[in-house]
Amino acid sequence: MEKLAVLGCGVVGSGVVELFEKNKQLIQKRCGKQLELAYILDLRDFPDKPYADKVVKDIQVILNDPEVSVVAECMGGVNPAFDFVKSCLEAGKSVSTSNKELVAAKGDILLKKAKEHDCNFFFEASVGGAIPIIRPLHKCLAANEFSAIAGILNGTTNFILNKMIKENMDFSSALALAQEKGYAEKDPTADIEGYDACRKICILSSLAFGKHVYPESVYTKGIREVELKDAKFCGQLGYSIKLIARVQKLDNGKILPAVLPMAVEEDNLLSQVNGVYNAIMVRGDGIGKAMFYGKGAGKFPTASAVLGDMIEQLQLEHTCISQTWQNIHDNSFIENFASFAAKYYFRTSSADVHQLTEIFGEIQEKTISTDEEETVFLTASPLNERELDKAVKTLAQNHIQVLAKYPVLES
Amino acid sequence: MEKLAVLGCGVVGSGVVELFEKNKQLIQKRCGKQLELAYILDLRDFPDKPYADKVVKDIQVILNDPEVSVVAECMGGVNPAFDFVKSCLEAGKSVSTSNKELVAAKGDILLKKAKEHDCNFFFEASVGGAIPIIRPLHKCLAANEFSAIAGILNGTTNFILNKMIKENMDFSSALALAQEKGYAEKDPTADIEGYDACRKICILSSLAFGKHVYPESVYTKGIREVELKDAKFCGQLGYSIKLIARVQKLDNGKILPAVLPMAVEEDNLLSQVNGVYNAIMVRGDGIGKAMFYGKGAGKFPTASAVLGDMIEQLQLEHTCISQTWQNIHDNSFIENFASFAAKYYFRTSSADVHQLTEIFGEIQEKTISTDEEETVFLTASPLNERELDKAVKTLAQNHIQVLAKYPVLES
Numbered sequence: 028m029e030k031l032a033v034l035g036c037g038v039v040g041s042g043v044v045e046l047f048e049k050n051k052q053l054i055q056k057r058c059g060k061q062l063e064l065a066y067i068l069d070l071r072d073f074p075d076k077p078y079a080d081k082v083v084k085d086i087q088v089i090l091n092d093p094e095v096s097v098v099a100e101c102m103g104g105v106n107p108a109f110d111f112v113k114s115c116l117e118a119g120k121s122v123s124t125s126n127k128e129l130v131a132a133k134g135d136i137l138l139k140k141a142k143e144h145d146c147n148f149f150f151e152a153s154v155g156g157a158i159p160i161i162r163p164l165h166k167c168l169a170a171n172e173f174s175a176i177a178g179i180l181n182g183t184t185n186f187i188l189n190k191m192i193k194e195n196m197d198f199s200s201a202l203a204l205a206q207e208k209g210y211a212e213k214d215p216t217a218d219i220e221g222y223d224a225c226r227k228i229c230i231l232s233s234l235a236f237g238k239h240v241y242p243e244s245v246y247t248k249g250i251r252e253v254e255l256k257d258a259k260f261c262g263q264l265g266y267s268i269k270l271i272a273r274v275q276k277l278d279n280g281k282i283l284p285a286v287l288p289m290a291v292e293e294d295n296l297l298s299q300v301n302g303v304y305n306a307i308m309v310r311g312d313g314i315g316k317a318m319f320y321g322k323g324a325g326k327f328p329t330a331s332a333v334l335g336d337m338i339e340q341l342q343l344e345h346t347c348i349s350q351t352w353q354n355i356h357d358n359s360f361i362e363n364f365a366s367f368a369a370k371y372y373f374r375t376s377s378a379d380v381h382q383l384t385e386i387f388g389e390i391q392e393k394t395i396s397t398d399e400e401e402t403v404f405l406t407a408s409p410l411n412e413r414e415l416d417k418a419v420k421t422l423a424q425n426h427i428q429v430l431a432k433y434p435v436l437e438s
Numbered sequence: 439m440e441k442l443a444v445l446g447c448g449v450v451g452s453g454v455v456e457l458f459e460k461n462k463q464l465i466q467k468r469c470g471k472q473l474e475l476a477y478i479l480d481l482r483d484f485p486d487k488p489y490a491d492k493v494v495k496d497i498q499v500i501l502n503d504p505e506v507s508v509v510a511e512c513m514g515g516v517n518p519a520f521d522f523v524k525s526c527l528e529a530g531k532s533v534s535t536s537n538k539e540l541v542a543a544k545g546d547i548l549l550k551k552a553k554e555h556d557c558n559f560f561f562e563a564s565v566g567g568a569i570p571i572i573r574p575l576h577k578c579l580a581a582n583e584f585s586a587i588a589g590i591l592n593g594t595t596n597f598i599l600n601k602m603i604k605e606n607m608d609f610s611s612a613l614a615l616a617q618e619k620g621y622a623e624k625d626p627t628a629d630i631e632g633y634d635a636c637r638k639i640c641i642l643s644s645l646a647f648g649k650h651v652y653p654e655s656v657y658t659k660g661i662r663e664v665e666l667k668d669a670k671f672c673g674q675l676g677y678s679i680k681l682i683a684r685v686q687k688l689d690n691g692k693i694l695p696a697v698l699p700m701a702v703e704e705d706n707l708l709s710q711v712n713g714v715y716n717a718i719m720v721r722g723d724g725i726g727k728a729m730f731y732g733k734g735a736g737k738f739p740t741a742s743a744v745l746g747d748m749i750e751q752l753q754l755e756h757t758c759i760s761q762t763w764q765n766i767h768d769n770s771f772i773e774n775f776a777s778f779a780a781k782y783y784f785r786t787s788s789a790d791v792h793q794l795t796e797i798f799g800e801i802q803e804k805t806i807s808t809d810e811e812e813t814v815f816l817t818a819s820p821l822n823e824r825e826l827d828k829a830v831k832t833l834a835q836n837h838i839q840v841l842a843k844y845p846v847l848e849s
Contacts, residue, residue: 046724050583056648057580059759151578157725159570159578167562167570169468170745172461237467296731299710313457313742314568314732320707321728331724334581338760348470348753 029341030065030094034111035102036073036082039125039152042330043099044078054334058341065095068111086111090118097340099333100124105132116140116148121343123336125152125329131226135239135354142346149336149350154227155180155305157328158321159335164234164309165349171311173235177273177436180227182303182323183211183218184250184270188288189301191258192267198253210303220249221270221286228272231307232284233352236276238360240284246364248287257374257431260403266290266372267298271436281362289436290372290405296320297436368411369434376428378402386421401430440752441476441505445522446513447484447493450536450563453741454510455489465745469752476506479522497522501529508751510744511535520544527551527559532754534747536563536740542637546650546765553757560747560761565638566591566716568739569732570746575645575720576760582722584646588684588847591638593714593734594622594629595661595681599699600712602669603678609664621714631660632681632697639683642718643695644763647687649771651695657775659698668785668842671814677701677783678709682847692773700847701783701816707731708847779822780845787839789813797832812841 031047033040047054047064055062066089067073067081089095098115100122102108108129112122116137124130129137130150141148151161155178164173179185183205190201202219205211217223225247232240250270261268269291274284291298296318300306305323310316322328370391377400383390389407410418419429442458444451458465458475466473477500478484478492500506509526511533513519519540523533527548535541540548541561552559562572566589575584590596594616601612613630616622628634636658643651661681672679680702685695702709707729711717716734721727733739781802788811794801800818821829830840 046581049723050581053583054581057576057760157728159574159728159730162578163570163574165468166750167573167746168742169749170457170461170465170742172464296707296710299707311742312461313738313745315736315739317568317570317730317732319570319728319730322726325726327724328726331579331581331722334724335578338580339577342759344755349468349749 028061028063028094029096030063030092031097031099031337032066032068032089032095033064033099033101034068035100036067036069036071037101037103038326039329039333040067040099040101042326043101043333046327046330047334054338058338060341062341065092086114090114095120097121097123097337099337100126100129101333102126103128105129109133112137112148113140116144116146119144119146121147121149121340123149123152123333123340125333127153127223127226127230131229131242134230134233135352138351139354142351145345147340147343147347149340150230151336152329152332154230155307155319155321156323156325157331158305158307158319158323160231160307160319161234161350163319164231168309168311168314169349171313173276173309173311175273175275175310176228176231176235176307177271177297178228178307179269179297179300179305180272180307180323181218181224181270182305183215184224185300185305186210186303188250188253188258188268188270191253191255192262195255197255198251219251221247224270224272225286228274228284228286232274232282234350235274236282238353238355240361241358244284244358244361246285246287246367250288253288254431257433260374261290261372261433264372264403264405265293266435267293268433269297277362277366279362281360283362283364283367285364285367288433290433291436292438295436295438365412368409369437370409371406371415372403372433372435373406373429374401374403374431375422376401376430378427382425382427386418386425405435439472439474439505440507441474441503442508442510442748443477443479443500443506444475444510444512445479446511447478447480447482448512448514449737450740450744451478451480451510451512453737454512454744457738457741458745465749469749471752476503497525501525506531508532508534508748510748511537511540512744513537514539516540516543523548523559524551527555527557530555530557532558532560532751534560534563534744534751536744538564538634538637538641542640542653545641545644546763549762550765553762556756558751558754558758560751561641562747563740563743565641566718566730566732567734567736568742569716569718569730569734571642571718571730572645572761574730575642579720579722579725580760582724584687584720584722586684586686586721587639587642587646587718588682588708589639589718590680590708590711590716591683591718591734592629592635592681593716594626595635596711596716597621597714599661599664599669599679599681602664602666603673606666608666609662630662632658635681635683636697639685639695639697643685643693645761646685647693649764649766651772652769655695655769655772657696657698657778661699664699665842668844671785672701672783672844675783675814675816676704677846678704679844680708688773688777690773692771694773694775694778696775696778699844701844702847703849706847706849776823779820780848781820782817782826783814783844783846784817784840785812785814785842786833787812787841789838793836793838797829797836816846
């Protein structure tokens with residue numbers, strides 16, 4: 028008999044407890060062990076729940092029980108989660124977490140700690156909720172050199188953009204609806220401004236490229252400024268505006284992670300990912316491209332990922348070497364966002380094809396949508412930040428004002 | 439230093455060798471070991487290849503070298519692959535295979551053999567080529583009770599159907615093009631008749647539900663009879679015809695695997711999977727649904743999956759318990775296809791809504807496409823095989839001939 032413990036009995040933690048109890052027979056069979064969910068750490072009591080008698084208030088109870096081999100951390104936030112997880116690892120107990128903030132801020136330290144104590148720090152649930160992505164990246168695709176990852180990693184913003192694109196709702200109304208449905212928090216900053224997606228692309232980048240990428244090193248722009256009319260015009264040109272978290276490996280060997288709203292071509296499956304679903308496209312030299320799709324959040328989807336980690340941890344006797352990365356505080360392996368280059372969608376004040384062609388060379392869409400004296404077009408060639416600035420200045424000299432611009436996701 | 443061996447140096451085997459040598463540094467880092475690809479078993483010589491000196495003709499050379507711990511089987515076919523793999527496992531060497539025929543026919547025996555000798559028989563490459571699906575199913579999603587799997591598991595038939603749907607090409611021309619491009623074999627029977635997809639759904643069903651499902655137990659219908667006009671009419675109704683390999687768990691606890699052409703609604707991401715790509719949708723009580731997408735075949739995509747298995751095998755000290763199933767020759771856990779129920783797309787000789795409504799109750803599409811005195815419609819309710827037979831007979835009594843029918847994939 029091995030004992031499990033869950034830290035934090037909020038949405039995800041209670042999901043872990045309930046899904047475990049529901050599928051206990053199946054889970055025991057799949058990991059070949061008799062299991063008992065022995066402790067739930069929470070400051071609250073849950074007198075009406077069947078697991079009321081498992082609730083403890085002191086982490087020491089869990090740390091001091093040698094029969095507890097695997098712990099789920101579902102508290103969220105960096106503190107006190109970091110201290111608790113560190114203590115568990117130091118006691119040789121493997122930890123599975125759903126806490127992306129913790130992994131993005133302290134993953135390198137905790138992975139090192141796990142290795143020192145020959146146990147495991149797993150975090151499948153921290154990116155993409157139910158979607159298997161961490162294990163596929165470092166196991167199934169371990170023979171690949173990765174060249175790029177691009178994903179829809181935040182369901183709240185995807186829901187909002189979807190309502191704008193498909194139902195003509197403006198940003199504020201769509202946000203209000205997301206809050207009403209419980210998809211967005213009262214303070215939606217972390218979602219709307221892209222911070223949540225940023226943490227997740229940090230985790231994927233660290234794993235794929237082997238060095239810790241901190242959120243502070245990643246250019247991050249949210250969706251607050253996305254206007255309904257751009258969602259509509261993009262649609263007319265065959266594109267959807269999506270909040271994309273992406274990283275690419277450049278020819279100079281550096282990586283360029285970023286989070287920003289991008290125009291995604293309708294042929295690209297990512298453009299078809301609707302509502303609160305997430306999806307992640309991975310490119311590697313062996314596979315070409317592969318995509319992973321599923322529910323990016325929610326009680327049972329996230330619990331499924333936490334428990335999947337625990338089931339593997341129960342079968343492992345040592346630290347899993349492929350799921351780790353270096354802690355490097357020198358971030359010279361990260362390219363500055365100034366090097367980011369993409370084709371662009373532009374909405375400008377009225378302009379004619381002749382003027383635009385003079386400024387941009389060829390432009391991709393000969394048919395230019397116009398509305399209220401505005402012009403919408405796509406550039407045929409990629410522009411980096413310097414070229415973009417120059418183009419905006421030249422437009423201004425020609426009395427053409429840039430009203431909106433979005434980079435186009437490479438297909 | 440650990441030694442690797444590759445059995446069979448055809449398309450996949452040579453891909454394994456080349457991808458390994460290309461990314462050797464990365465692979466060694468990810469599995470934490472120094473590696474040497476020591477032997478390639480093939481009857482042919484490859485004097486012009488850089489790996490010419492590794493070629494051996496006798497499996498005993500590999501079996502007798504105690505430093506060889508992991509072997510890739512890329513020969514294809516059941517014999518002699520089965521004997522070679524069995525001998526490797528008996529010698530305690532883990533085997534990774536891309537051979538779906540072998541896994542579907544002998545997976546249970548080989549998994550048992552691996553367990554007896556505390557090594558591993560892995561087969562990520564046998565389903566979906568580059569797509570991580572085997573490991574996600576038994577690891578990431580191990581806390582789920584699975585309710586259904588449905589996939590596009592054969593790239594050749596998907597390419598052909600795609601050409602019919604998008605480019606108005608008839609079946610024979612599309613098949614000829616697939617052969618010209620090297621996507622279809624000279625004898626395309628295994629693809630066209632659904633046998634290849636059948637082997638793959640057998641493997642997924644066995645893994646998800648824990649008992650070996652043999653191809654003989656699975657209702658299998660290919661795409662030879664798909665007519666261009668149904669591809670077109672389906673499109674007009676918002677559906678695509680796809681060769682779907684699927685399995686569902688029924689309320690009576692039995693499973694119902696089948697391979698057949700189905701009408702897939704455009705909202706379903708599976709309908710957007712084009713060309714030689716594969717995709718697999720998985721449903722479980724924790725995750726809801728998740729989808730996995732990528733290249734279903736090809737030299738390097740398949741090699742990527744084989745090497746991913748080998749990299750994990752190099753890190754494992756014991757048999758992976760979650761990736762196994764029982765060998766049960768009693769197939770009473772498999773429901774007869776007569777219980778299969780779905781809504782149906784029908785193309786019949788001319789009929790009016792009144793007649794059809796009398797026969798089927800409600801029909802889903804009020805707007806009925808007609809062409810050349812034919813009628814196309816969707817039923818509003820699912821029909822099982824008995825109800826389907828009855829409906830066809832009633833239609834005949836009303837002098838309405840059924841010209842084509844396709845079940846609709848549940849959304």
